[in-house]
Amino acid sequence: MVPAVHALSLFVRWAHVAGMAAILGGALLVWWLGVRRNRANGGLVVEVAERYEWIFWAAIGLQVMTGVGNLGVFGEALPAPASGWGTKLIVKLVAVLALAVLSVPRTLAVVAMAGDKRPHPALLSAFYGGTAAIVVGIAGLAVWLAHG
Amino acid sequence: MAERAIRDRNLLVVFTLGTFHASVLIAVLVVVLYANGGLGSLLSGLSTITGLALFSALWATTVWSTNRTLRGAFTVAPWTSVPPDTLIARAAWRGGVNGIIFLACVGLIVGISAAFNGDLAFGVIGAGFLFFATVGAAVAFVIGFVVGLLFACIDLALVTATHAILDDKKSRP
Numbered sequence: 001m002v003p004a005v006h007a008l009s010l011f012v013r014w015a016h017v018a019g020m021a022a023i024l025g026g027a028l029l030v031w032w033l034g035v036r037r038n039r040a041n042g043g044l045v046v047e048v049a050e051r052y053e054w055i056f057w058a059a060i061g062l063q064v065m066t067g068v069g070n071l072g073v074f075g076e077a078l079p080a081p082a083s084g085w086g087t088k089l090i091v092k093l094v095a096v097l098a099l100a101v102l103s104v105p106r107t108l109a110v111v112a113m114a115g116d117k118r119p120h121p122a123l124l125s126a127f128y129g130g131t132a133a134i135v136v137g138i139a140g141l142a143v144w145l146a147h148g
Numbered sequence: 149m150a151e152r153a154i155r156d157r158n159l160l161v162v163f164t165l166g167t168f169h170a171s172v173l174i175a176v177l178v179v180v181l182y183a184n185g186g187l188g189s190l191l192s193g194l195s196t197i198t199g200l201a202l203f204s205a206l207w208a209t210t211v212w213s214t215n216r217t218l219r220g221a222f223t224v225a226p227w228t229s230v231p232p233d234t235l236i237a238r239a240a241w242r243g244g245v246n247g248i249i250f251l252a253c254v255g256l257i258v259g260i261s262a263a264f265n266g267d268l269a270f271g272v273i274g275a276g277f278l279f280f281a282t283v284g285a286a287v288a289f290v291i292g293f294v295v296g297l298l299f300a301c302i303d304l305a306l307v308t309a310t311h312a313i314l315d316d317k318k319s320r321p
Binding site: 008009012050053054057058060061063064065066068069071072073074075076077078080081086089090093094096097100101103104105107108109111112113114115116120123 | 153154157160161163164165167168170171172174175176178179182183185187188189191192194196197199200203204207224226227302303306307309310313314
């Protein structure tokens with residue numbers, strides 16, 4: 001039988017990984033639809049992108065919430081910021097901040113494209129390719145942190 | 149059908165900006181506290197459930213506050229015809245109100261958490277309420293006001309950047 005506190009900790013970790021998977025998987029899907037624009041029409045790509053944006057922002061909120069929860073498990077045993085682990089954590093957090101800031105114009109552009117019915121598939125591909133690249137970098141840092 | 153699509157797009161912008169504000173605020177606080185060495189002791193004093201409830205409350209009140217700020221402001225989302233200074237003033241005021249509402253949520257969540265742990269006395273509740281209702285509310289309003297002002301300026305810069313990206317795309321052959 002798993003104690004309730006461990007079950008909650010496990011759930012928080014699962015939600016953190018699932019949120020990251022949703023962000024990365026969705027970005028790759030919209031990027032792929034964008035680069036295949038000869039086969040998928042621009043309107044469809046914008047529609048998928050619009051739905052992805054809801055998932056993306058819900059997942060970002062979840063990432064921050066569960067990320068702080070994961071740090072809370074360390075308590076007083078949290079490694080010092082000057083340590084190698086601490087430096088990686090700060091770099092990861094700054095990368096998450098950069099992802100959030102850079103994602104606002106992407107979402108606003110998708111909303112604008114959906115509003116005036118003028119999709120720009122090349123721009124969408126650039127937005128989502130860039131998002132996927134940043135998320136891969138953050139996921140790499142997360143794996144590196146998890147292994148000390 | 150078209151009206152529903154417009155409403156959904158407006159809601160997406162509200163949800164995006166509200167989530168952006170709550171997440172960036174917490175991420176910045178975590179970086180600053182961690183770099184100063186105060187994060188471990190703060191987090192060790194909070195249970196996981198309390199921490200999750202506090203962030204959920206901040207997220208919900210911030211999205212609500214963003215919705216109130218942007219109500220009636222969209223022409224075609226994300227664009228607005230409301231002058232920037234009006235939006236900034238509205239966002240700062242709503243930020244202050246959000247600060248007070250979030251403080252009330254903090255009081256409620258921490259109170260419930262303390263009650264479950266069995267370390268809550270009626271005297272503590274009374275003193276806590278008096279503090280939250282007076283000094284705490286004033287401080288929360290000022291902090292919320294400043295944070296709302298800062299985020300309004302960041303949002304307007306990001307909207308301008310989006311305009312520039314889309315205009316550049318349209319002007320290309």
